[in-house]
Amino acid sequence: MSEGKYPINLWVNEERYAKLQAAGLADMCKEAMAGLKVIYVYANDAQKDKILQVIPQAKFDSATTKSIELIPRKQKDKIFDLVIQKKSIDVLDDFLKTF
């Protein structure tokens, strides 16, 4: 559901960038915040609600960024690995099936 409204920011560190390059997906990165690399995975309303329900630490930043934040690194790594595996950012349904 890449047309969803609520981004999850997968910030691309060196390890993630190496994986993206190896998979030929380095172009998937956008540039944000004065030079950071990021992959935006978008959630629709239902996915956002489900994520906030199954990952209690997660928070929707309604005030400023309108993004879903504070998803633990382990879970974000899972989402990132699905992006690599599917070569797509449309991975949240698959991610949510793991709960």
Place this chain on the structure above:
Amino acid sequence: MAAIGHGRKPIVERILEPAEAVKKIQGLPQVPIRSQIANEVIGISYGFFSPLEGFMNSADVDSVCKKMRLASGVVWSIPIVFDMSDAEIGKYGITPGKSVVLTYMGNPMALFEVEEIFTYDKKEMAQAIYGTTEDKHPGCARTYKYAEKFIGGKITLVNRPKINEPYGPYFITPLEMRKKFEERGWKRIVAHQTRNVPHTGHEWLMKGAWSQTYAELPIDKPYVGVLVNAIIGEKRKGDYIDEAIILTQDELRKSGYFGDHNHLTSLTFWDMRYAGPKEAVFHSILRTNLGLTHHMFGRDHAGVGTYYGAYDAHNLLATIQDELDITPVYSMNWLYCPHCGEVTSEGLCNHKSEWQKFSGTLIRSIVDDGVKPPRLIFRPEVFDLVMECAEKYGFGSPFVTDEYLEKRTPVFSIEPLKA
């Protein structure tokens, strides 16, 4: 000259020296208190909460809830109450007209001259202060946790708190604060309320507020300072640890983003109520007592969730501005504009479609993902210090964990009282 605080009342410290204190508390029943009450005892005793002299009686509570004023007519927005169960009242023999000793960490902290024991409808209190009775509002939840009775009466500190490292330099009382301002030659001082590690959005909020506060003053000398006043109170898992908050705020000065001539970091003990507009009024009172002339307020000041509108606090402050001796400075958000290549104000930049807004939460997610944020949005000295604090104080994490809550060094301790 007397230091004048909120309500144009002189700031009076309610503190006994040890020799007198030992005599005064001899033989009195000892009543242990929790951290919220200990924080408020400090607030009352040193004059942070002036003109309060103790925990509120029923007339004050009722007047604060219904009129946002103390019974004396002075503006006040949040009840400062001492709660206790009937069983404990019986156990400690608490009776109006008699005094007890409040103890914290097992040692005497304050003399409590009990004047009144009363009840108050907690839902009514929640609705009046928070504008809601929903228990998911953290202020309401705190109210509902109060025991069934409230006790009003005067407080006198009998044992000064020992402020533990690294917080020592940052606990500056209202009377001491005025001396600091005088030493620096500041004519105007603007408060920056915080509970966060600063990103450059915060830094520019302060710089913008400094500029607004400077206004028509001459520029031959530094006449305006920013006082960072960090609120230190109950921690929740996932918050930044206190050590990281206070030290990184000061790091902005130490690393030259500000200087001694325009920046000072301090702390106040207070458990946030997230009361939005009512908390904004309370913050105005607190900072008036600290001797400040101006107070910065952003959007949704001290709010939570979607309970308050972005400008509710500004609107409420406007209704009582004549009675507050502190001038509000309203601040718009700062954001990163890739077109400008800089952090800028949403009130200035018109590349709206390119704006990249950032928040503490977003920066936290960057750090969580193992990425060092760029210096334009998070100063490298601040980042390095956050990581250092994680190792030194946070048991490996800059954020509050169960281990931190269990093993951290308290911000202050009450030690055995010696004459």
